[in-house]
Amino acid sequence: MPRLKPDTQRARRDNILEAAELCFARAGFHATSMQDICREAGVSPGALYVYFSSKEDLIAGLAERNRQEFQARFAQLAEATDFFAALEGIGNAYFVEDEAHRRQICLEIGLESTRNATVGEIHRSVDEFVASNFENLFQRMIDDGRIRPAHSAAALARVFMVIGDGLFWRSAVDRKFDVAKTIPDVVEVIRQLLNPVADNMSRQPGKPLGEAAE
Structure with missing residues (x-):
């Protein structure tokens, strides 16, 4: 053959x-x-x-695929001229544009990670990878003077993870939840947490470049 x-x-x-x-x-x-x-x-x-x-091997394959997709989307966020508009775009990609079963599988893997040690290790690895990427990005933004948050980069990354988990859960289990309407509100809350300093960090999500926040 x-x-x-x-x-x-x-x-x-x-x-x-x-x-x-x-x-x-x-x-x-x-x-x-x-x-x-x-x-x-x-x-x-x-x-x-x-x-x-095995099924665990399939979970590992899904996790690696998701990690690669996150890397591609995160790279766009990290290099974006308008961070908050890019963040809103990523939120829409994950919670509006991606098919519903992709959010459901994240919950399924999370639940199985509490019962299956192999799946648990895979889940923790992806979780730590995502959190470390956000922590490093926030630290760079602090060092560059782009944001002046009241909390450390590590604390901000933890809050980001909690927000993301909440959006995955709510959008997967609540059919009445309007995630597209909620994402701009979430981005505005994140804006307040990050406390942007530079002009290019202070535009409202979704507004075009050159249009200042009110």
Whole structure:
């Protein structure tokens, strides 16, 4: 049998991850079997096990994919001319534009991390990665004189994580929750926490460059 091209292998692996994500979000980690994932992905068990040896291995794959997506989105935020507009854009990407099952799987992984040591380690690794990125960014903004917060960069990062967790939970479990309407309010609260100093840090979220905050 000819060896698959790298692009084909990546596509098959991504297809299996997407199927696993849908199954876990729909039925939960424990109720989902590897056979369920095979059916969702349209692959044989042998094809699935070429890429993933267990459900925990699938969770690790999803976590790594999410980490890479976060890195790409975070890089845009870190280099943005208008930090708060970029922050609002990332909020919309995660909580409005991404499909609902992607938020549900985050909750499922979080819950499973309290019962499964392997999943717990994966969850903590991603959590620490996200928190450290925000802490480093806030420290850089403080050092550059862009913000003058009353709290340390580490404390701000912890608050960011709590806000993010709350948005993931509320948007996943409350069908009446209008997350698109809430995100600008959340960004304004974050503005107050960061206490921006420089002119390019003081525009209202969503306003174009050059339009000063009132």
